[in-house]
Amino acid sequence: MARERLYLFDTTLRDGAQTNGVDFTLNDKLAIAGMLADLGIDYVEGGYPGANLTDTELFADERKLATTFTAFGMTRRPGRSTSNDPGLAALLDAKADAICFVAKSWDYHVRVALETSPEENLASIRDSVRAAKAKGREVLLDCEHFFDGYKADPRFALACAKAAYDEGARWVVLCDTNGGALPHEVERIVGEVVRVIPGDHVGIHAHNDTEQAVANSLAAVRAGARQIQGTLNGLGERCGNANLVSIIPTLKLKAEFADRFEIGVSDAQLAKLAHASHTLDEMLNRAPDRHAPYVGESAFATKAGIHASAIMKEPKTYEHVPPERVGNRRKLLVSDQAGKSNVLAELDRIGLKVDKDDARIARLLEVVKEREALGYAYEAADASFELLARRVLGKVPNYFDVEKFDVNVEQRENAVGKRVTVSLAVVKVKVGGETLISAAEGNGPVNALDLALRKDLGKYQSYISAIELTDYRVRILNGGTEAVTRVLIESTDELGERWTTVGVSPNIIDASFQALMDSIVYKLVRSGAPA
Ligand SMILES: [Zn+2]
Numbered sequence: 115m116a117r118e119r120l121y122l123f124d125t126t127l128r129d130g131a132q133t134n135g136v137d138f139t140l141n142d143k144l145a146i147a148g149m150l151a152d153l154g155i156d157y158v159e160g161g162y163p164g165a166n167l168t169d170t171e172l173f174a175d176e177r178k179l180a181t182t183f184t185a186f187g188m189t190r191r192p193g194r195s196t197s198n199d200p201g202l203a204a205l206l207d208a209k210a211d212a213i214c215f216v217a218k219s220w221d222y223h224v225r226v227a228l229e230t231s232p233e234e235n236l237a238s239i240r241d242s243v244r245a246a247k248a249k250g251r252e253v254l255l256d257c258e259h260f261f262d263g264y265k266a267d268p269r270f271a272l273a274c275a276k277a278a279y280d281e282g283a284r285w286v287v288l289c290d291t292n293g294g295a296l297p298h299e300v301e302r303i304v305g306e307v308v309r310v311i312p313g314d315h316v317g318i319h320a321h322n323d324t325e326q327a328v329a330n331s332l333a334a335v336r337a338g339a340r341q342i343q344g345t346l347n348g349l350g351e352r353c354g355n356a357n358l359v360s361i362i363p364t365l366k367l368k369a370e371f372a373d374r375f376e377i378g379v380s381d382a383q384l385a386k387l388a389h390a391s392h393t394l395d396e397m398l399n400r401a402p403d404r405h406a407p408y409v410g411e412s413a414f415a416t417k418a419g420i421h422a423s424a425i426m427k428e429p430k431t432y433e434h435v436p437p438e439r440v441g442n443r444r445k446l447l448v449s450d451q452a453g454k455s456n457v458l459a460e461l462d463r464i465g466l467k468v469d470k471d472d473a474r475i476a477r478l479l480e481v482v483k484e485r486e487a488l489g490y491a492y493e494a495a496d497a498s499f500e501l502l503a504r505r506v507l508g509k510v511p512n513y514f515d516v517e518k519f520d521v522n523v524e525q526r527e528n529a530v531g532k533r534v535t536v537s538l539a540v541v542k543v544k545v546g547g548e549t550l551i552s553a554a555e556g557n558g559p560v561n562a563l564d565l566a567l568r569k570d571l572g573k574y575q576s577y578i579s580a581i582e583l584t585d586y587r588v589r590i591l592n593g594g595t596e597a598v599t600r601v602l603i604e605s606t607d608e609l610g611e612r613w614t615t616v617g618v619s620p621n622i623i624d625a626s627f628q629a630l631m632d633s634i635v636y637k638l639v640r641s642g643a644p645a
Contacts, residue, residue, distance in 0.1 A: 117376040120335065120365065123157040123254075123287075123317065123343040124150050124358060126394070128186045130349035131161065135398075140168050142397055144177070149390055150346070151181040154379035155358070157254075157341075159184040159214060164204030173208035182252065185210035189217045189242035189255075192230035196245040206245060212252035214287070215242050219274035220263030232270055236277045243281040253283040256319060260288040261295040264303050272310055279311045285341050286311055290330060293323025293353060297333040308338035317341030320356040322348060327356035332364065335371070346394045347406070359391045363408045367435045381439075388441035393610070401585045401604065408440045415445040445496075454479060457503075464500045466507060478506040488618055489591045489598050495616035497605075497636040498629075504639065511645030513574060513638050514545040516631070519566070521559045521623055537562040545572035560586065560626040567630055577641045578634055580608035588622065596620055603629040607637060 127143050130136065138146070143160060150158045158181045161169030165187075173185050187205035190196050205213055217239050218224045224235045239255065246253045255278035257263070263271035275286040288307065290300070300318070308316055318334035318341070320327040331342045348357030365371045366384050388409040395402040404411045414437040424431050429444065437444050443463070454470075457479050461468055468475060481502065482492060492499040504510045519541045528534045539562035540553045552569035556562030568578055585604035590597050599622045604614045613636055617628030 117374055118314075118340070120371075120375045120377050121156045121285075121317075121341040122154075122358065122362070122377055122379070123159065123184075123341055124155045124345060125159040125186075125319075125343055125355065126150070126345040126349055128159040128161050129351070129355050130345040132351035133349050133354070134351070136349065138168065140171050143168065143172055146346075146394065146397070147177065147179055147181070147183070149393060151179045152383070153362075153386060153390055154377070154383040155181055156378045157182045157184050157212065159186055160210070162186045163208040163210075164201055170204070173210055176209045182211045184212040184214050184254070186214045186216065186256075189215045189238045190245075192228060192234045192238060196241050202242065202245065206249050206251075210251065212254060212284075213246045213249075214254040214256055215239070215246070215278075216256040216258055216289075217242075217274060217278075218259070218263075219257035219271045220259040221267045221270045223259055223263070224270075232273075236273060239274060239277045240281045243278050243283050247282050253278070254285040254287055254317070255283050256287045256289050258289050259291045261290045261299065261303055262292065264307075265299075268306070272307065275307065275311055279315055283315075285315055285317045287317035287319050287341065287343060288334070288339070289319040290321055290327075291319075293321030293327065295320070295330060296324065297326055297329045300330045301333040301337045304334045304337035304339050313338030314340045317343055318356075319343040321350065322353040322355065322357075325353070327354070328360050328364070331356045331361055332371070335365075335375070347391055347403075349394070359387060359409055360407045362387060363435065363440050367439060384439060385441045392612070396584075396606070396610065399584070408435070409442055411445065413437070413442055457482070460496075460499065461503060464496075464503070466503060466509075468507060474507055478503055481506055485618075489600050490616050490618050491600060491602070492616070494602055495614045495629075495632075497613035498615045498632045501615075501632055501636055501639070510635065510639060511643075513635065513643065513645065514543050514571060516567070517542045517544055517549070519563065519627070521563050523559050539563040539566040541566040541569075543567075543571065545574065548572055559623055560630075563623065563627060564630055567627075568634065571634070574638060574643055577638055577643045581633065581637055582606050583633075584612070585614075586626075588625075591618075599625045601625040601629045603633055605633045605637070611640070613637075 131138055147158050147160060160172050160183055163170050163173040163185050177183055185205055185208040188201055190199045190202045196202055218228055218235055221232055224232055243253050257275050260271055279286050316339045318331050318339045320330040342361060344356035344358040344361055347359055348354040362379055365377050391409045392402050414433055458470055521539045523537045525535045537556050537559045543550045550570045550572055552566045554562050554565035554569055556565050571578060583603060584606050587602045589600045591600055598618055598620050601617045602614055606612045615629045615632035617625040619625040
């Protein structure tokens, strides 16, 4: 049986850009649009030309993307003609393949926010769709507050949608703008809409205010809608938009959808999903959500020893889909509950070949347990685990020695009489036969120590110069007689690889130093630096 085509519409660059703290540059937008096209997303909405400089520039040139590149904007203003509306003119001039208009579909909003009549709202929809069609664009209409509008006055809400469809809009998109609709309501209302407008012209745009944007999108598809709008990682204002990173694998891997529908994302593209999700976080300088469905670091992580041995035998026993399908991987956590099978599986994953009866495995397990009792957390710090394992198995070269370091924190008045606190670190390192002394100033003692440590490692400098610290987390652990500090440091490199290391000590500088050292040594091991 031929499967029906479902279309994906990404609005990360438009609706997603409404997120607090998110500010895409033109280059960011082009990079993300390219990445979305590579993923096989049918429509990429780039922004709102005329609303800000970046979006105007984005649509000033042909972008030649392998997707239907879409500009967003308002229908003509009430009381104006299409030829006398500068906002509409900017939209019609945009170098885009498609135009997505937004229009009111809730009578209450038409009266109160737009201060116009229902008839004028319908005329504005018809005129705008006609003008964009005349310009040769594919046209979509986002019906704002459709579900609330439909509950208040179904005839008017439907009339707005129908006006666009009758005028030749390719898609009429039903928006749950305030995110308050529930899946059973969406399914019922979409079911009623598709009796009037064919489902292969109906889209869903859900927000996540009751954490059901994904469920609402799937409910709309079940009821007949054939376009889904959403964003990467569910980016979007308030609680976000429907998360395409969760929707795509569900459509591809769950039989209810996979048997009936086909999407533009191939299996090979699906395997790039985790990477795309993490890349967006990186561009936003955010740590990826470890618990994100499908793509999170913990999405296929298992802790207890008994589960780990079952997973190694038969992954399906504990996994709802194979992690590699979405570009993720199985992870067996090493913790104080760990059995030997966990450790063996981790060693296998990091590529350390050890016989399962090797006596050193028991030794490694013992060391892990001892150190976890002291406060080390290897579940979160797999790079430190890898180093520990390699050390116990006798495989980490001694690249360099830190002979001493000195960190100094000083509060004083600066040249303009303002009180400032500055930190200075001096590190003495021995690399081969050479002694190197580096000093650096930082905005805090750990920052200064990090800068000094990575300033000059002699022959190893080229391996570590691209390391960046992307996250630094401190926890005070209350165990035994004195509190200790646990520091977790996340680092990345020029290849986009990301690793986490751990340090524990009663002294925060010392704990940070351990984690920094592990990060550098891990990078040297990974790069195959000569001893
Ligand atoms: Zn929205």
